[in-house]
Amino acid sequence: MVDISFDHTTMAMLKxxxxxxxxxxxxxxxxxxxxxxxxxxxxxxxxxxxxTSKLEVVECFFDKDDFAVMRITPCQPCEIVTRMVDxxxxxxxxxxxxxxxxxxxxxxxxxxxGKRSQLLSTKGVVFYLASGNExxxxxxxxxxxxxxxxxxxxxxxxxxxxxxxxxxxxxxxVPDSEREVxxxx
Numbered sequence: 001m002v003d004i005s006f007d008h009t010t011m012a013m014l015k016x017x018x019x020x021x022x023x024x025x026x027x028x029x030x031x032x033x034x035x036x037x038x039x040x041x042x043x044x045x046x047x048x049x050x051x052t053s054k055l056e057v058v059e060c061f062f063d064k065d066d067f068a069v070m071r072i073t074p075c076q077p078c079e080i081v082t083r084m085v086d087x088x089x090x091x092x093x094x095x096x097x098x099x100x101x102x103x104x105x106x107x108x109x110x111x112x113x114g115k116r117s118q119l120l121s122t123k124g125v126v127f128y129l130a131s132g133n134e135x136x137x138x139x140x141x142x143x144x145x146x147x148x149x150x151x152x153x154x155x156x157x158x159x160x161x162x163x164x165x166x167x168x169x170x171x172x173x174v175p176d177s178e179r180e181v182x183x184x185x
Contacts, residue, residue, distance in 0.1 A: 001118040020045035041080030096129035
């Protein structure tokens with residue numbers, strides 16, 4: 001199995017964010033839809049973190065291909081920079097306490113000629129706030145660095161349905177997928 005989900009260090013870091021104040025996030029402005037290219041800065045309790053989506057070569061599903069991999073790492077504020085030509089990051093205030101974080105992982109499996117290939121990947125993260133609001137950051141498509149940002153309620157249900165992975169495979173390839181939501185509180 002290929003595993004590009006958040007590692008134990010990242011999960012422990014996220015768990016330590018529960019109870020802290022999510023001050024604001026910084027990203028490129030939305031053009032037509034609520035998505036940005038490759039990076040969002042998260043400012044939590046005086047610390048900065050970069051949430052990134054970067055294409056990496058991954059060997060799975062009987063081939064090598066570029067897959068979008070989500071990462072969250074502590075950083076200096078100067079490391080949070082636009083990936084757009086002449087881009088200008090904007091700050092969106094949150095000013096609310098984090099009460100819970102959900103990490104959404106998908107396990108995708110393809111069987112072909114009696115062989116099985118699996119990929120475990122983090123599709124996104126949802127911050128639950130004391131006010132009842134939620135903020136999610138999601139990778140909708142495996143081949144795109146776009147990060148989709150939502151604010152609202154019940155956001156885990158808004159993640160791309162598992163059915164999308166099942167579509168479009170050549171004859172002889174049998175896909176399957178399941179979702180795991182890891183709650184940190």
